[in-house]
Amino acid sequence: MSAPSTTEHQVRTIEAGSPPERFARGWHCLGLAESFKDGAPHEIEAFGTKLVVFQAQDTGRLHVLDAYCPHMGGNLARGTVKGDTVVCPFHGWLWKGDGRCAGIPYAHRVPPRARTRAWTTLEENKQLFVWYDPEGAPPPEGVTIPRIEGAFSDEWSDWTWHSLRIDGSHCREIVDNVVDMAHFFYVHNSFPTYFKNVFEGHIATQYQATAPRGDMTAAETVSAQGDTRSVASYHGPSYMVVYLDMDVDGTTVETAMINCHYPVSADSFVLMYGALVKKLPGMTDEMAAESAAMAAQGLAAGFEQDIEIWKNKTRIDNPLLCDQDGPVYQLRRWYEQFYVDVADVRPEMTDRFEFEIDTERAVKVWQAEVDANLARRARAARGEA
Amino acid sequence: MRPVTCEECGTGVLVEKRSLPHTSVQWTGPTDRCPQLAGGGARIEGCTRLRASIEREVREGRLTVAHDD
Ligand code: FES
Ligand SMILES: [Fe+2]
Numbered sequence: 232m233s234a235p236s237t238t239e240h241q242v243r244t245i246e247a248g249s250p251p252e253r254f255a256r257g258w259h260c261l262g263l264a265e266s267f268k269d270g271a272p273h274e275i276e277a278f279g280t281k282l283v284v285f286q287a288q289d290t291g292r293l294h295v296l297d298a299y300c301p302h303m304g305g306n307l308a309r310g311t312v313k314g315d316t317v318v319c320p321f322h323g324w325l326w327k328g329d330g331r332c333a334g335i336p337y338a339h340r341v342p343p344r345a346r347t348r349a350w351t352t353l354e355e356n357k358q359l360f361v362w363y364d365p366e367g368a369p370p371p372e373g374v375t376i377p378r379i380e381g382a383f384s385d386e387w388s389d390w391t392w393h394s395l396r397i398d399g400s401h402c403r404e405i406v407d408n409v410v411d412m413a414h415f416f417y418v419h420n421s422f423p424t425y426f427k428n429v430f431e432g433h434i435a436t437q438y439q440a441t442a443p444r445g446d447m448t449a450a451e452t453v454s455a456q457g458d459t460r461s462v463a464s465y466h467g468p469s470y471m472v473v474y475l476d477m478d479v480d481g482t483t484v485e486t487a488m489i490n491c492h493y494p495v496s497a498d499s500f501v502l503m504y505g506a507l508v509k510k511l512p513g514m515t516d517e518m519a520a521e522s523a524a525m526a527a528q529g530l531a532a533g534f535e536q537d538i539e540i541w542k543n544k545t546r547i548d549n550p551l552l553c554d555q556d557g558p559v560y561q562l563r564r565w566y567e568q569f570y571v572d573v574a575d576v577r578p579e580m581t582d583r584f585e586f587e588i589d590t591e592r593a594v595k596v597w598q599a600e601v602d603a604n605l606a607r608r609a610r611a612a613r614g615e616a
Numbered sequence: 617m618r619p620v621t622c623e624e625c626g627t628g629v630l631v632e633k634r635s636l637p638h639t640s641v642q643w644t645g646p647t648d649r650c651p652q653l654a655g656g657g658a659r660i661e662g663c664t665r666l667r668a669s670i671e672r673e674v675r676e677g678r679l680t681v682a683h684d685d
Contacts, residue, residue, distance in 0.1 A: 427661060431647070434658035464659060554634045554682075582643045583653070585662055589638035 248548035257467035274308030294328030410557030446604035
């Protein structure tokens with residue numbers, strides 16, 4: 232026997248790379264707008280710094296400023312709201328939502344250059360968003376957050392909302408999920424039968440259908456009970472809207488879900504998710520709320536599963552893919568547009584790209600696994616080995 | 617990837633088929649000539665006319681399917 236040649240037996244070496252130092256340009260959701268409307272300033276740790284969110288009492292509008300006061304560095308989030316200003320707890324300087332200093336109680340006049348950074352905000356879908364751009368440009372025309380009709384309709388439940396901080400991972404990990412068909416089976420106990428991605432401009436979409444997992448309980452997977460069809464789109468780098476229809480007992484349950492995040496540092500981010508459910512005929516508000524809470528529970532379980540993977544995996548810049556994997560490299564090429572200067576966005580990052588996975592073999596193999604699980608369970612129930 | 621021209625709108629795209637059910641389409645310019653996709657972006661799953669054009673290329677042997685067994 233001859234020694235294996237190095238070319239034939241070359242081992243694939245993982246390139247872990249390092250997370251980008253900069254943060255993604257785009258709209259980032261900070262949470263439900265209502266949660267900031269309690270008359271107090273709120274601290275948000277994001278984009279490598281701290282922000283303060285407060286509601287101007289006169290206009291009712293939400294504003295976002297740098298948390299650290301340019302005077303001597305006091306933290307405005309620890310201050311108070313007075314009229315349409317936030318007051319620094321350190322020396323009492325008053326700051327307006329547009330970043331101007333509105334007054335210094337102990338001074339004859341405000342220095343003309345007393346201005347802090349006011350972040351561009353947007354309220355949509357009863358959520359608060361900030362625009363982040365390291366180059367300082369305003370959001371371009373057409374780059375916005377789509378309205379979700381259910382968020383404003385009595386025929387739908389209210390939002391459930393949850394947030395959790397992930398340390399030790401870059402948010403690319405969650406964005407990768409957009410194309411990752413197989414992980415839905417192995418990580419989320421789901422059963423994808425159809426899977427297609429489309430990227431164009433600042434939007435990346437996943438079209439998916441799943442079959443029920445007869446071998447799973449509702450607690451183990453959202454898709455245990457019936458067929459599902461979903462369309463999930465990232466609008467920019469961090470805000471995903473998921474429309475999911477599930478067939479349950481002969482009716483279709485319509486849900487709208489949000490999966491969004493904002494970066495804290497190069498390797499930590501805050502993940503947030505929420506759900507809305509359309510009320511079925513005869514459903515009371517309480518039943519709808521319960522149904523939305525169940526959908527949110529399913530989301531929560533799903534994210535727990537993802538987090539367990541992230542906590543134990545390595546970052547990988549050169550995934551080794553097979554033909555039935557989704558287009559990870561093209562997704563990352565799309566995602567890169569948010570991490571380069573606008574002048575460096577290349578056409579291939581934004582040109583339309585479509586990728587439909589061949590699921591034939593996956594469906595066959597996974598069905599066999601489901602059947603085997605069911606058979607094993609039936610034998611156990613009959614008391615056989 | 618192989619070039620395919622849409623029979624409907626004449627847009628040229630690049631297509632790869634690793635198997636019959638798989639399709640990958642790379643556009644190399646805007647979709648504004650496509651009556652189904654223009655203005656809809658990634659919120660439209662695909663153009664049925666372009667899909668028909670690709671299927672025809674496959675049927676007529678001009679677009680080879682990589683692992684057709
Ligand atoms: S690309 Fe020609 S009709 Fe759609
Ligand atoms: Fe996942």
